[in-house]
Amino acid sequence: MSRNRWLLYPLSLVLWFGALPPEALARIKLTTLPVRERVEIQLDHPQIALVEEERIVPLVKGVNQLDFSWANTRIDPDTLVLRILAPPPDQPLEANVLSVSYPPGETALVWAVSANASGAARVRISYVLGGLGKTFHYRALAGRDEKTLELTQWLRVNNNANEAYDSAQVWAGVGERFEKPLGLSETKEVRLGHFPSVPVRKTYTCDPVEFGYLDGARDKLKVPMHYVVKNAGGSLGKEPLPEGKARIFQDDGKGGGAFLGEDRGAFTAPDDELKLYLGLARDIAVRRTMDRSERQRIAGNLYRYDVTLKYEIENFKDAPVTLDIAESVRQIRDAIRGGDNSGLDPEWRLGDGTLHNPDPEKSDADKLLFHVDLPPRTPDGSAQKQVHTLRLTLNNEW
Amino acid sequence: MLRNRFCFFLLLCGVLPPLSAIARNVDLATVPSRNTVQLTIYNSEDLTLVRETRAVSFKQGVNPLQFSWANTLIDPTSVELQFRQPKAGLELLDATYPHDKPQTLYWNVQSDANREATIEISYFTSGISWKADYLAIADPDEKALRLESFVRVNNRSGEDYENAQVRLVVGTINLVEKIAELAKLPVGQVKDGLKREDLQEIRQKAARMMMAPAAPSLAGAAADAAAEMEAPKEIIKEGLSEYFIYTIEGRETVPNGWAKRLRSFEATDVPMRVQYRYRPRQYGEELARLYLLRNDTASKLGLTPLPDGALRVFRANGRDGLSYLGVQPLSYVPIGDKIELNLGSDPAVVFELRTQKVYRDNLWFQIRGGNVYRKLGDDGLKLELDSQVAGWDEHTVYQQQIRNYTRKPISVQIRRDYAGDVVFRSKLNPILHDFETVQFETEVPASGKVGLDYVVIARQGYNQKQSRVELQAGETGR
Numbered sequence: 001m002s003r004n005r006w007l008l009y010p011l012s013l014v015l016w017f018g019a020l021p022p023e024a025l026a027r028i029k030l031t032t033l034p035v036r037e038r039v040e041i042q043l044d045h046p047q048i049a050l051v052e053e054e055r056i057v058p059l060v061k062g063v064n065q066l067d068f069s070w071a072n073t074r075i076d077p078d079t080l081v082l083r084i085l086a087p088p089p090d091q092p093l094e095a096n097v098l099s100v101s102y103p104p105g106e107t108a109l110v111w112a113v114s115a116n117a118s119g120a121a122r123v124r125i126s127y128v129l130g131g132l133g134k135t136f137h138y139r140a141l142a143g144r145d146e147k148t149l150e151l152t153q154w155l156r157v158n159n160n161a162n163e164a165y166d167s168a169q170v171w172a173g174v175g176e177r178f179e180k181p182l183g184l185s186e187t188k189e190v191r192l193g194h195f196p197s198v199p200v201r202k203t204y205t206c207d208p209v210e211f212g213y214l215d216g217a218r219d220k221l222k223v224p225m226h227y228v229v230k231n232a233g234g235s236l237g238k239e240p241l242p243e244g245k246a247r248i249f250q251d252d253g254k255g256g257g258a259f260l261g262e263d264r265g266a267f268t269a270p271d272d273e274l275k276l277y278l279g280l281a282r283d284i285a286v287r288r289t290m291d292r293s294e295r296q297r298i299a300g301n302l303y304r305y306d307v308t309l310k311y312e313i314e315n316f317k318d319a320p321v322t323l324d325i326a327e328s329v330r331q332i333r334d335a336i337r338g339g340d341n342s343g344l345d346p347e348w349r350l351g352d353g354t355l356h357n358p359d360p361e362k363s364d365a366d367k368l369l370f371h372v373d374l375p376p377r378t379p380d381g382s383a384q385k386q387v388h389t390l391r392l393t394l395n396n397e398w
Numbered sequence: 399m400l401r402n403r404f405c406f407f408l409l410l411c412g413v414l415p416p417l418s419a420i421a422r423n424v425d426l427a428t429v430p431s432r433n434t435v436q437l438t439i440y441n442s443e444d445l446t447l448v449r450e451t452r453a454v455s456f457k458q459g460v461n462p463l464q465f466s467w468a469n470t471l472i473d474p475t476s477v478e479l480q481f482r483q484p485k486a487g488l489e490l491l492d493a494t495y496p497h498d499k500p501q502t503l504y505w506n507v508q509s510d511a512n513r514e515a516t517i518e519i520s521y522f523t524s525g526i527s528w529k530a531d532y533l534a535i536a537d538p539d540e541k542a543l544r545l546e547s548f549v550r551v552n553n554r555s556g557e558d559y560e561n562a563q564v565r566l567v568v569g570t571i572n573l574v575e576k577i578a579e580l581a582k583l584p585v586g587q588v589k590d591g592l593k594r595e596d597l598q599e600i601r602q603k604a605a606r607m608m609m610a611p612a613a614p615s616l617a618g619a620a621a622d623a624a625a626e627m628e629a630p631k632e633i634i635k636e637g638l639s640e641y642f643i644y645t646i647e648g649r650e651t652v653p654n655g656w657a658k659r660l661r662s663f664e665a666t667d668v669p670m671r672v673q674y675r676y677r678p679r680q681y682g683e684e685l686a687r688l689y690l691l692r693n694d695t696a697s698k699l700g701l702t703p704l705p706d707g708a709l710r711v712f713r714a715n716g717r718d719g720l721s722y723l724g725v726q727p728l729s730y731v732p733i734g735d736k737i738e739l740n741l742g743s744d745p746a747v748v749f750e751l752r753t754q755k756v757y758r759d760n761l762w763f764q765i766r767g768g769n770v771y772r773k774l775g776d777d778g779l780k781l782e783l784d785s786q787v788a789g790w791d792e793h794t795v796y797q798q799q800i801r802n803y804t805r806k807p808i809s810v811q812i813r814r815d816y817a818g819d820v821v822f823r824s825k826l827n828p829i830l831h832d833f834e835t836v837q838f839e840t841e842v843p844a845s846g847k848v849g850l851d852y853v854v855i856a857r858q859g860y861n862q863k864q865s866r867v868e869l870q871a872g873e874t875g876r
Contacts, residue, residue: 040719042715042719042720042721042722044721045721045722045723045724046745048722050720050721050722052719052720054718062628063628078531078708078725079710079722079725081533081712081720085718096628096629096630097630097661098628098630098631098660098661099630099631099658099659099660100658100659100660101656101657101658101659102656102657102658102659103655103656104654104655104656105655114628114629114630124718124719126712126720128722240745240746240803267745269745269746269748269801269803270801270803271801271847272748299763299785300763300783300784300785300786300787301785301786301787302763302787344758344792345756345792345794346756347756347757347758364752364753364754365753365754365755365756365794365795366753395757395758396757396758396761396790398786398787
C-alpha cells in the first residue's frame with residue numbers, strides 16, 4: 001500500500017466518548033491497522049470519482065474509536081460515509097456509528113462506533129476523491145470497402161490523487177467492471193469495448209452554414225467526409241458511447257492499417273449517430289449559385305420571395321457516392337433580404353426543383369437535408385455534371 | 399481539562415470592601431468550578447447562549463465576584479448572574495466593568511447569611527455554530543431510500559466545553575448587532591441606538607423563549623451509558639413558538655477547534671418516486687431528474703422540520719457499493735412538506751424539441767394613408783394604400799421527443815413559458831401552471847420513445863388582446 005496517507009485506527013479502548021476529549025485519546029491510543037480488503041472506484045459520475053474501500057475492523061464490546069486520516073490527498077470530507085456491512089449469520093455482531101469528530105487542523109476524523117460484542121466488523125468507507133479522473137478514446141479500423149469498421153473503446157484512468165491502490169475494481173459507468181492495480185500518478189488504460197463489423201456510412205456533405213465555401217469566388221462548397229456509425233444494432237446500442245478522441249484507420253489490405261485521421265467523437269446516446277470527420281473530399285466538386293431571387297408584393301409591406309438555388313455537381317471518383325446537401329432556410333432568407341430585420345421565423349414552401357424531398361428524419365422547420373446519388377466518373381476519366389435545383393417560396397415576409 | 403479562558407473568582411478579602419475599592423496587587427481567590435454547562439446554539443446567527451452553574455460559598459454581607467473571559471468571543475453586554483438555589487437571601491447589588499482589565503467584570507452580591515449557593519451565569523458567545531446535513535441512499539430500484547440527518551457542532555469560540563448539554567435551535571431570530579463584533583469591544587464602547595440594557599434585554603428575551611428547562615431525557619443518560627450496547631444518541635426534538643429545538647441526549651464535550659457530528663435521525667424505507675422535469679425557470683435548460691418524497695409520517699418522516707443543510711445523494715448498486723448522484727442544498731422543509739432532490743440531467747434520457755413548421759395567418763394591416771399615381775400620357779389613376787402589417791398569428795408546430803434508454807419506465811413533466819397572447823393546441827391534456835406556463839406530463843416506457851406534438855399560436859401585434867395562454871384540444875394543423 002505505497003506511502004499510505006490513509007490511516008484507519010480502531011482504538012481498542014472502551015470509553016464513554018464524551019468523558020474524555022478526543023485530542024487526549026490521540027496520545028495514548030493503541031492502534032491496529034486494518035488493511036484494505038477490497039477497493040472499488042466508481043467513475044460513473046461525469047465529473048466525480050467515488051472510492052469505496054472495505055476493511056475488516058476489530059471492535060471491542062462498547063464504544064470504539066476509528067481514526068481515519070487522509071493527509072496530502074483530496075478527499076472531500078463531507079462525502080465520507082462509513083457503513084457497517086451485514087455480518088455473517090454465524091457471527092452476529094451489531095455495531096452502530098455514534099458520532100464523528102473532526103480534530104482541528106488535521107485532515108482526519110474520528111468515528112465513535114459502538115459494538116454489542118467483541119469481534120470483527122466489515123465496514124465500507126466511501127468518499128469522493130479529487131485527482132482521479134477518466135477519459136475515453138476510440139480506435140476505428142475501417143474495412144477496405146468502407147462499409148464496416150471495427151470499433152474499439154478504451155478507458156484511461158488518470159490517478160493524480162496521490163494515493164495508490166494495490167487492486168481496485170473500477171467501473172466507468174459503461175462497459176464491464178474490471179480489477180487492476182492503480183499506482184501513484186499512474187495512468188491505466190483498459191479496453192472496455194470491442195465492436196467488430198459495425199456498419200458504417202461514409203458521407204459527403206456540403207453545408208454552406210456549417211462547413212462553408214472552399215473557394216468563395218468560384219462558388220465552390222467544401223465537401224467534408226465523415227464516417228457515420230449508428231449506436232444501434234448488434235453489440236452497439238445498449239449503452240451510450242461517451243465522448244472521446246477517435247483515431248481512424250483503414251485496412252490497407254496488407255494486414256495493417258493506414259491512418260486516415262482523428263476526430264473528437266461527441267457523447268452518442270443509443271440510436272444516435274456518431275459522426276467522425278475524415279477531411280475534405282477533393283474529388284467531388286459542388287458549385288452553389290443563387291439562380292433566382294424574386295420579390296412579389298402581396299399587400300402593403302407584405303412580400304413573398306421566390307428563390308432558386310442551383311447546384312452543379314461533379315464526382316471525379318471512380319465509385320458512385322451519395323452527396324448530402326444541407327441548407328438552412330433562415331440563412332437563405334437572410335441572404336436575400338440582407339439580414340434578418342423582422343425577427344420572424346421563415347415560413348416556406350418547397351417548389352418543384354429537383355430537390356423537393358428532404359430527409360424527414362434529419363430536416364425540420366429550418367434545416368433541410370437532401371441526398372443526391374452521384375455516378376462514378378466515366379471510363380474516359382471525365383465526370384458527369386449533375387445540376388440540381390432547390391426552389392423555395394418564402395411567404396409572409398415583411 | 400480545558401485550556402480555560404474563563405476565570406471565575408470569589409475574592410476572599412478579610413474585610414469585604416465594596417468592589418470599587420479593590421485595587422491591590424495581592425489577592426486571594428477561590429475558583430469555583432462549573433457544575434453544569436448548557437449550550438444553546440442558533441444556526442441562523444453566529445450566536446450561542448451558554449448557561450453554566452457553579453456552587454459558590456457566600457459570607458453574610460457583601461461578596462465580590464470576579465468573572466473574566468480572556469481570549470474568548472463572549473458578548474460582554476450579555477453576561478448575566480442569577481441565583482438558582484436558594485433564590486431568596488441573595489441579591490446582586492451591582493456589576494462593574496473595570497477600565498484597566500479587559501474582558502473582566504465584578505459583581506457585588508449581598509448575602510443575608512453564610513451559605514452555599516448555586517449560581518447561574520449566562521452569556522452569549524460567538525464562534526460556536528451548528529448545521530445540519532443529510533445523507534440519502536436510494537435502493538437500487540429507486541422505490542425507497544434511507545435518509546439520515548446529522549447535526550454538526552463546530553466550536554471556534556476559544557473555549558472548551560466539557561460535558562455540556564447541547565441544544566440546537568432551528569429558526570431565525572433578529573439581532574441588532576453581531577456578537578462577534580461586540581465581543582471585541584469593552585462594554586463602555588458599545589454604541590448603538592439602543593442602550594446596553596435594552597440590548598441585553600432583547601437578547602435575553604429572545605433566548606429565554608428557547609431556554610425553558612432542560613430536556614427531561616437527561617436523567618436517563620447515565621442509565622443508557624451503562625446499557626449493554628450504546629445506541630446512537632437520541633436527539634429530542636421540541637417545537638416552541640416559531641422555533642424548533644433539538645436537544646442532544648446526554649452530555650457532549652466539544653473542545654475548542656473541534657467539530658462533532660451526530661445523527662439526528664434515521665429513516666429507512668422512505669417511499670420515493672423518480673420524476674423527470676423540464677422547468678427552465680427552475681432547473682435551467684435541461685431535463686432534470688428528481689427524487690420526490692415527503693416529510694410526513696406516511697413516509698416515515700415528519701417528526702421534525704428539516705433544517706437547512708447539504709443533502710448528499712447516493713444510490714446503492716446492489717453489491718454493497720454506492721453510486722454518487724450529487725449534492726444539493728436543502729432548504730428548510732416544514733413537517734408535511736415535500737422534498738425534491740434535483741440530481742441533474744440523466745445521460746440515459748434524451749430530450750429534444752424539434753420545430754417542425756412555422757406559418758402565419760390572420761394578417762391585419764394598418765392603413766396610414768394613400769398615394770395616387772398617374773402615368774404621363776395616361777388619364778388613368780392608380781391608388782396605393784400605405785399599409786403595414788399590424789397583427790398576425792404565428793403558428794409554430796413542435797414535436798417534443800423523449801427517448802428513454804434506462805431499464806425502467808419514466809415519468810416526465812414539462813413546463814413551458816409563453817409570454818403574450820398564446821393558444822396552446824394539442825392532445826396532451828395540458829394544464830396551466832400559471833397564466834403563462836403550460837404543464838403536461840407523459841410516461842415513456844423502458845427503452846422506448848415518445849413524440850409529443852403541439853402547436854403554439856402566438857397572436858402578435860394588433861392581434862394580441864391579452865397576456866395569457868389559452869389551452870385548446872385539437873390537431874396541430876397543416
